[in-house]
Amino acid sequence: MTSRPGERERARDLLASAGRVLILTGAGISAESGVPTFRGASGLWRNFRPEELATPEAFVRDARLVWEWYGMRREAISRCEPNVAHLAIAEWQLRDTNVGLATQNVDGLHADAARTARRPHAASDADGSEPHGRLLELHGAIFRSMCASCGIRSDHREPIDASSLATLPRCSSCAGLLRPDVVWFGESLDPIILERAFRWAEEADVCLVVGTSAVVQPAASLATVTRDTGGAIIEVNPERTPLTSVATVSIRDTATSMVPAIVPTLPPSGRPPGSASKI
Ligand code: APR
Numbered sequence: 001m002t003s004r005p006g007e008r009e010r011a012r013d014l015l016a017s018a019g020r021v022l023i024l025t026g027a028g029i030s031a032e033s034g035v036p037t038f039r040g041a042s043g044l045w046r047n048f049r050p051e052e053l054a055t056p057e058a059f060v061r062d063a064r065l066v067w068e069w070y071g072m073r074r075e076a077i078s079r080c081e082p083n084v085a086h087l088a089i090a091e092w093q094l095r096d097t098n099v100g101l102a103t104q105n106v107d108g109l110h111a112d113a114a115r116t117a118r119r120p121h122a123a124s125d126a127d128g129s130e131p132h133g134r135l136l137e138l139h140g141a142i143f144r145s146m147c148a149s150c151g152i153r154s155d156h157r158e159p160i161d162a163s164s165l166a167t168l169p170r171c172s173s174c175a176g177l178l179r180p181d182v183v184w185f186g187e188s189l190d191p192i193i194l195e196r197a198f199r200w201a202e203e204a205d206v207c208l209v210v211g212t213s214a215v216v217q218p219a220a221s222l223a224t225v226t227r228d229t230g231g232a233i234i235e236v237n238p239e240r241t242p243l244t245s246v247a248t249v250s251i252r253d254t255a256t257s258m259v260p261a262i263v264p265t266l267p268p269s270g271r272p273p274g275s276a277s278k279i
Contacts, residue, residue: 011234011249011262014206018232021096022197022204023089024222025103025110028211028237029255033080035107039213040239054184059148063177064162067169070180071160074142077107078157085210085255086113092263093134094118100134100200104212104219106142106182110135136193136200138219140182145169149176156181194218201225206232208262211255214241223247234262 015021027037037043052058053069082090090113093099103110114135145156152173161167169178183189201207207226214220223233223243232248235241236258244250251258
C-alpha cells in the first residue's frame with residue numbers, strides 16, 4: 001500500500017494547524033490487531049447474517065444463538081491488543097485536549113490504548129482532560145452488558161456459557177436476561193452521545209476518518225458535517241469509500257502505517273485550548 005507523495009505531509013500539516021480535531025474510526029483501525037471487519041473479503045457479514053445476530057428481533061427469537069456469537073467475538077477480541085494506530089491516537093489525546101474521538105467499534109481497543117497511554121501519568125486529570133471523556137463509543141461496547149428487563153448496564157468480561165437459555169448471563173439486580181450493550185441494526189444510538197459527536201463534528205477544523213466504509217448512518221455523516229461547517233476531511237483507508245470523493249486528503253494506506261505518521265507529536269503550539277480556527 002503506498003500513499004501518493006505529498007498526501008502524508010498535507011495531512012500532517014492540516015492536523016498540526018487544526019484548533020479542534022474529531023477522529024472517526026471504524027473496524028479498519030482494529031483490523032491489524034486481529035479484529036475482523038464487517039464488510040469486505042473476510043468481513044463478519046460474509047459469514048453471518050446481521051439480521052440473524054445483530055437485531056433486537058434476533059435476540060427475542062433466539063437469545064442463545066445471539067450470545068453464542070457475541071461470546072465467540074468477545075473471546076476472539078479478548079486476545080487482541082491495541083495497535084500503534086490506537087496508541088498514537090491515545091497519546092495525541094493526552095497531549096491535546098482539543099482532540100475528540102468517536103468510534104464505531106465495540107472492541108474496546110481505544111479505551112485499552114487510553115489506559116496504556118495514561119499509565120506513566122498515573123495522576124487523574126483534574127481538568128477533565130481524561131481521554132475517556134473524549135472517547136465516544138457510538139455503537140456501544142462488547143465487554144459491557146445491559147439488562148434486557150431493567151436496563152442496568154455493567155462491565156462484563158466473564159466467558160459466556162451459551163449452551164442453553166438457562167446458562168445465559170442474568171442481571172444481578174432483577175435476574176432479567178442480559179444482552180450485549182451494543183447498538184443493533186434498527187436501534188437508535190444514545191442521543192446524548194450522538195449530540196456530543198455531532199457538536200464535536202461541527203466545531204472540528206479537521207475530521208480524521210480512519211478505517212470505516214462510511215456506509216452506516218449516522219456515524220458516516222460526522223465527517224461531512226465538519227466539511228459543511230468549513231472544516232477539512234482526511235481519510236485513511238486502503239480502499240475508496242463514499243467519503244473519498246469529498247475528502248480534502250484521502251490516503252490509500254493502512255491505519256498502522258499512516259496514523260502514527262500524520263498525528264502531531266508535539267503539544268499544541270501556544271494555541272489557546274478550544275481555539276476553533278476553521279480551515
Ligand atoms: N487500515 C485502515 N482501514 C482498513 C484496514 C486497515 N488496515 N483494513 C480494512 N480497512 C477498511 C476497509 O477498507 C473498510 O473500508 O476498514 C473499513 C471497514 O469497513 P466495515 O467492515 O464496513 O466496518 P465499519 O465501517 O466500522 O462498519 C460500520 O457497521 O455493521 C456495522 O456496527 C457495525 O460499527 C459497524 C458499522
